[in-house]
Amino acid sequence: MRVIIAEDQAMLRGALSALLDLENDIEVVGQAENGRQAVQLIQEYSPDICILDIEMPEMTGLEVAEYLQDEQYSCRAVILTTFSRAGYFQRAMRAGAYGYLLKDSPIDELSRALRRVQSGGRAISPELSMAFWEPKNPLTEREREVLGLLATGLSVKEIAVQLFLSYGTVRNYVSELIQKLEAKNRIDAISIAEKMGWLE
Template sequence: MIRVLVADDQALVRAALAALLNLEADIEVVAEAHSGNHAVQQAHQHQPDIALIDIDMPDGNGLDTTFRITTEIPHCRCIIVTTFGRPGYLRTALKAGASGFVIKDTPPEALADAIRKVHSGLRAIDPQLAEESLLVPDCPLTEREITICQLLLKGTDAKTIAKKLFITAGTVRNLFSSIITKTGTTNRYEAARIAHSYGWL
């Protein structure tokens, strides 16, 4: 039996995935988790072969969680299962140690096949997303610029950004200019949207 952990902050999604996978003769869902930290705890406790990890979770997003699980429990291989089919996320997930990347609208039988493939030592990556990832450049933004883009997407103004990051208004303006240049856009809001669409944030 392939022992599987399902980590997703939405209870209905967790339950549906577990129910579908438990119908497979060679797959058993041995644990479920509702957050990043909970997923790591459950992985330590139940020692699954495969962990299905959502990206958008509280207390440690799926990418950080994947890194922790693959580092702390090397025999457990991680597959990202997410609605966020962005090429940048795929690259980051692979760097974090993920062995698979599957979109949530994937048919159940395809997800089961991905689990078997990864369990056998191979990778399982959505083919369209893999192709798109070849066209997206590596993230050119610094950590501070990424933080600023995230704040811009939340509607935070320049003055508030300066206060939050303990920097001057002039520094914020300079960082806006840098982000715009690096993304090849015309204003800071467009730059933040582009960064988000590439999966850099």
């Protein structure tokens, strides 16, 4: 199978490439240091699989996966990340990723996962299998927007100005999201949402 590795850490990218190239049935045909470069390599080489880190410059791994799905590329996305949060995992599944693996997995586990994906299956790190059962994000899009702005340090008044809403409306959003998250206060609500990956 022909594979592209998209990872912004050069040392890890090189190590992964060298280890996968030792496998008889895996050929690393390209390496990308950011998401946009990954898309260019996919267009150029038409690989079977693209291994994607989540947090990369230009385009994130999730954005590349969404692009592949939207444009109906035959290349299958496999996310390789340090993030085991349910929010990222669920977004990757929605983006059509065939695999979601953690970077601390052994290389033979990655090789087996790639073969499973190549044969049409899916590959998910065992540590993440329970993520299917984790609660879904209870916040509305507007509540996420308000909480995200709170997380940047804006006050309720500043958020009201930025979103063209009244002070009272924003205060109600804040009260509602604190209640939904069963948080003690705004800081606690931000902490809970970030931990669950619900601000992404």
